[in-house]
């Protein structure tokens with residue numbers, strides 16, 4: 164990695180005697196207040212609202228920052244909420260009072276246009292609401308905050324402030340596309356998650372914009388890599404609309420080689436660090452062009468996305484969010500201490516440094532669970548493990564990422580309920596798909612989609628679907644099943660994941676795992692009890708597949724790694 168990159172984050176660096184680096188983020192910890200109770204970790208938003216309301220004492224000077232913030236609100240230069248004439252807290256309070264009394268006297272559903280002129284006379288601009296009622300609510304939240312600041316109204320008011328219209332999401336590695344990509348190397352759940360997320364975000368933005376009475380078109384761009392050798396996917400297409408959205412697109416920007424040419428082929432996510440700085444520059448030019456200005460927020464996913472989001476956010480001065488559900492550091496034992504042994508394969512020296520930069524510069528970090536941040540009794544959290552660690556001979560983080568920072572917020576992910584619903588909802592079941600699923604699970608012959616067969620169909624199915632890599636340890640599950648006679652008598656095993664032949668894959672971990680699958684099936688003579696189906700990409704059919712497994716009284720199994728023991732967590736299939 165170019166050392167210039169490291170200079171972009173604000174913290175304290177010191178060269179140590181052995182030429183390695185010491186990093187102490189706390190040396191510059193000037194103003195951000197921190198949570199104190201472990202139980203409040205992950206509730207940063209609440210904390211910030213409480214902190215802000217405690218700063219507003221009711222005295223006019225204390226309102227100044229809030230007033231300045233509102234005065235700065237605009238959409239492409241057009242003022243929102245208040246105009247420049249409201250330049251003191253007193254004036255703001257007076258305007259709110261007048262407007263509140265006025266809208267309270269109107270029919271609730273009166274459209275904003277009908278009283279827009281009145282609002283303007285008081286110095287109020289668009290953005291309070293689309294009807295008399297929504298305006299009244301927003302005015303009231305702010306009045307309450309100004310009179311007697313409290314965190315609840317503070318949060319309510321900020322949830323109404325129109326500040327985000329365009330969003331850029333970086334998901335760089337793998338093949339990011341809408342069809343024929345799942346199962347290609349480094350390409351898995353994240354593509355589906357992000358496309359779902361984009362649809363949900365667009366809907367949310369549209370609703371908010373409408374509720375605020377604005378006539379603004381939101382824009383969402385998913386930034387990924389353009390891969391000229393696209394392997395039959397659309398990854399060589401620069402701009403592609405996201406299906407089932409109106410205002411969202413995938414924008415692909417190529418990696419450049421040293422001589423300035425487009426890099427043609429896919430590269431593993433572990434090998435992409437040399438390209439990222441240039442990529443950040445090239446994408447920022449494209450983004451500014453397509454959005455006709457800066458985005459309001461950038462979000463990164465995974466190390467590469469987060470690092471580029473950091474670079475872009477510091478360059479353009481926009482809010483940065485991080486969603487890094489799967490950090491590599493905690494996936495491999497002692498990956499920090501043993502970085503040297505693994506570096507030729509994984510380049511953790513780059514990856515952990517990039518993660519640290521991204522986590523530190525992010526304005527907020529979304530985690531899905533408390534455990535992900537702060538761990539449990541017997542396991543450190545993946546973020547917590549970035550507080551203090553050493554990569555011997557390279558660098559030492561004296562104070563790294565602090566989980567008590569209010570930037571950490573928990574938002575549990577949802578599932579698309581039109582795809583994933585309980586198997587008991589008989590009327591909704593996709594019976595049309597049953598013949599295909601029947602073939603997938605029970606046909607006798609091997610073909611290029613599946614290997615092995617289930618001799619006794621009356622047994623329940625133990626089922627797992629995941630990428631075929633070391634961390635997901637599907638081969639561990641197969642081994643465990645193979646060794647357990649009793650279990651083999653009772654249940655069948657169905658695995659969906661990876662490709663079936665090593666020659667079809669060009670991902671080094673996957674190739675190893677494919678070979679292992681074959682040798683385990685031979686070693687334990689599993690044919691007749693196991694069905695190994697290659698990675699499946701049809702989401703809707705997969706939803707029904709889960710339910711068909713549930714019909715057999717089956718169970719979904721996820722192999723979880725826990726320090727040095729491997730626990731197989733079995734959860735009853737309720738879907």
Ligand SMILES: *[C@@H]1O[C@H](CO)[C@@H](O)[C@H](O)[C@H]1NC(C)=O
Pocket residue numbers: 173174175188189190191192193195522523524563564565566568570
């Ligand atoms: C990032 O670094 C700053 C100092 O530069 C520090 O105050 C802050 O706590 C760090 N953030 C996190 C999440 O650790």
Ligand SMILES: *[C@@H]1O[C@H](CO)[C@@H](O)[C@H](O)[C@H]1NC(C)=O
Pocket residue numbers: 633634636638639640642643724729
């Ligand atoms: C995978 O599972 C096997 C069997 O349970 C276990 O021995 C092995 O250590 C696991 N591998 C990883 C990388 O967790």
Ligand SMILES: CC(=O)N[C@H]1CO[C@H](CO)[C@@H](O)[C@@H]1O
Pocket residue numbers: 352353356357464465486487488489
């Ligand atoms: C929310 C989200 O999309 N998270 C994904 C980020 O990328 C990692 C690694 O590819 C996925 O595991 C996460 O699910």
